[in-house]
Amino acid sequence: MRTVLFFIQKEFIQVFRNRAMLPIIFIVPVVQLVILVHAATFEMKNIKLAVVDNDLSTYSRGLTSHFSGSPFFKIRFFSFSMAEADKHLLDGTVDAIIAIPDGFEKNLVNDNRSSLQLIINAINGSTAGLINAYTTGVIAAYSTEINQTKSAITANLIPKKLNMTYTHWYNPELNYKTFMVPGILVLLVTIISFLLSGMNIVREKEIGTIEQINVTPVKKWQFIAGKLIPFWLLALGELAFGLFIGKLLFDIPILGSLWIIFLVASIYIISILAMGLFVSTVTHTQQQAMFISFFIMMIFILMSGLFTAIENMPQWAQWIDKLNPVAYFIRVMRMVMLKGSGIHDIRTEIISLIVISVSLLLLAVFRYRKVS
Amino acid sequence: MVNSDDIIIARDLVKKFGDFTANDHLTFSVKKGEVFGFLGANGAGKTTAIKVLCGLSYPTSGELTVSGYNIYTHREKIKQNIGYMSQKFSLYEDLSIVENIHFYAGIYGLSNKVIRERTEELIGMLDLQNVRNKLIKDLPLGWKQKISFSVAIFHRPSVVFLDEPTSGVDPITRRQFWQMIYDAAHSGITVFVTTHYMDEAEYCDRVSIMVDGKIVALDTPLNLMRLNDSVNMEGVFLKLARQ
Structure with missing residues (x-):
């Protein structure tokens, strides 16, 4: 465990020393929320x-x-x-x-x-x-x-007419911002997690430090844990920051419990980080990792139900989406934030996310090799 | 162990990449406390051999014991007992000197007290008091190499593998670097060093010369010079490498 702490300390120093990183962590969420939430609207005017x-x-x-x-x-x-x-x-x-x-x-x-x-x-x-x-x-x-x-x-x-009146539950004003903010927050956490982890190990490969770590008696799980935990904490912090900005700028409703949001987020982030680490272990340069990450992320996000309803996708696509952690988390965020769903209502999503996270994590640990 | 004085024992060590044989039946042993030079032209297979010895790469076949442990069965035990300085510079450029030492010492499992004491000792020895919190990327190459070597032996391994540690370093720093190697050897650390500077080969206790993946000569520099009718190692090397 002490070994893992040394890794965590090192990763944190490196992230915060990187001048490009702090703006990414704190400005990107604001920009994303402000621009995307206003721009990615389906409301038709004019x-x-x-x-x-x-x-x-x-x-x-x-x-x-x-x-x-x-x-x-x-x-x-x-x-x-x-x-x-x-x-x-x-x-x-x-x-x-x-x-x-x-x-x-x-x-x-x-x-x-x-x-x-x-x-x-x-x-x-x-x-x-x-x-x-x-x-x-x-x-x-x-x-x-x-x-x-x-x-x-x-x-x-005049013939009698049937009149239908309707109310929209959970989002009574059909406010698109209310609908979009939870999804955009997921996007934010996903991009930060994926890029941080996806670029990380491959960067150590590029500069050669990975070899120096591989000649030490560090165990695989220590290495992976040492890489995951710092980014996991950063991503959770990022979510908190995003929720705060969302509340401040859009006054988005958070009907459900924040604890549930963070519980599910902490499981979800593991799946994304593990996927990033996996990409990082199978690639040799940051450029390769970037392309693969971009490709995976694009598919996951477009199929996540953020912009289009999953129910309208063809059956095979819906089956693929059963493996898409982004889709589960967006659903959970909308349910908890807009509907106030409790643990019981989202148990399927939680279990699915746990299964996905554990599998991806095992895959990342398995694929990382100290010896070639 | 065949001989308790031998810290590295390699027998018929082979490493192939597809059809290409990078290391062709290497058989040699290195004595405890020795400075062992591993010479060869670029592409002769030195780095490949050193990676196999360090446990970074699997041998295709052959026997290998490092520090009393078998490479197939006790790979992680070996890792606790060796230090490695790769050809590629391998400290974190965005960490300071002290942070690098702290990190590497930490993952070797040294206690905080030992880390603190040895760090101070090292800083004093290398005269780094004024730059201890400087980032590695702001230091000249010669300093980086010296720090890199110090980090590789910080956990007091029984063997340290140095892969061309002095390439690109000026002659004065090279001298100082070799002084550090001798100091390490005196403290009981066996030094396994690859180089293509022939004057450095003369500083070694024993030298092996590798040509096209094979070891073609292994002896003390003096004996090699005598056997090959040469006044220096450069002559020996040119003669053997051109055969």
Whole structure:
């Protein structure tokens, strides 16, 4: 154990002596939280619309004014020509076209029904889905409004409608920042842990000090523990710092217990560190380690459910995700922070993380060789 | 042990990398307290041999005993009893002199008291009082090599392996370095040193010359010079290496 302490002391001196390291540890979290949380949002504002109004009636103008009055839409073009609107959609000046056909009002008054055309640029599928939902929402609201004004006159002619009201639990205002902060914190801890550990042993290989350690009677577990513990402590400190900044800047809710967050984090960080150390033992230069780390991290993060829902992935991808520690930890963070889940609710995630961490750790210890 | 005076006993030691035989049936023994020179041109297989002797690399075949322990069965015991200074500089550049000593001594399991005492002794001996907290990277190469050697023998091993410790060092520092080697030998540490400076070979008690992975000569420098009709080791080396 004393040997391990000497390693820990040495690693800490080296990390804090490295002038590039302190800014990375303390500035990166702030920058990530401030930039990513604001930038990585799915909220749509300023959807650019082209309106092709061939009816020019009271009702068509009423509909148009609903769009121009909404904070989500900006009407960029009014036109009578579909071809012209198409051109704008093609060159990207608008995201969607609403075409109101001739006779829109006439049909509405006579038949109580009428149709509209909505054309959406669906290059980005999820954006298109959102535009569709928002547009439909505006049209539905308008439709209800028309019904109400008409019902004053012909109350009995209007069919009864089922109305649905909803509340959003756990994130009542559908605040994207609330949703993103837990995930971004995971990202932060992951990147710091992975890079610190992934670059470490390979750096000692490059400068040759690993050989000097390998001729000493230091045992494998002492070496790995001596490398893991300092980074483990740093990563936990980083998480605490991130939570503090998140609370300070975004007032993110932390409904669950901080102890649970840190308990799960401490297991999770081991898995990431072990993976980093493993990368470090199989590579020979920091450049190789960097490429491999980057590759692994990218896949893990993109599949983690941070930006896209895991439930929407194909079945095989969901199976792969069972091995993805990032996915478990993001889920846990969201559940504990937003829902206030307790240990019992996240036991599957905890057990999975323990299994992953232990396996990766064994792999790293096994792969590290004192003798070639 | 065959002979209790022999601290390194190698018999038919072979190390192959694929088809390439880096060490071809090396058989030699090193006596306790001896300064043993391991000579050879670049690529002759000196570093490979030293790595096998230190337990950093597995031999392909052959017998090897270091400090009374078998390399196959007691690798970690050997490691407790040897010191090693590699060709590649191996102190931490971003740690100070004292921090480096402290770390390496610590992982050898020395007690804090011993570490403190020997550190002070060493600092005094090498006259490092004013630079003790300087980072290694800010020191000249000659100093680094001396500190590196001192760290390698800090835990008082029975053998120390030095892989070209003086390459790139000026003649004055080389002299001082050899004085340190002699001091270590006097205190009972066996010194196994590779070099390609032939004048240094003459400082050794015994010398082996390696050519293409084989040991072609092993004797005292004086005997080697006499046998090969040469006035210095350089002549001996050139004659043997060109055969």
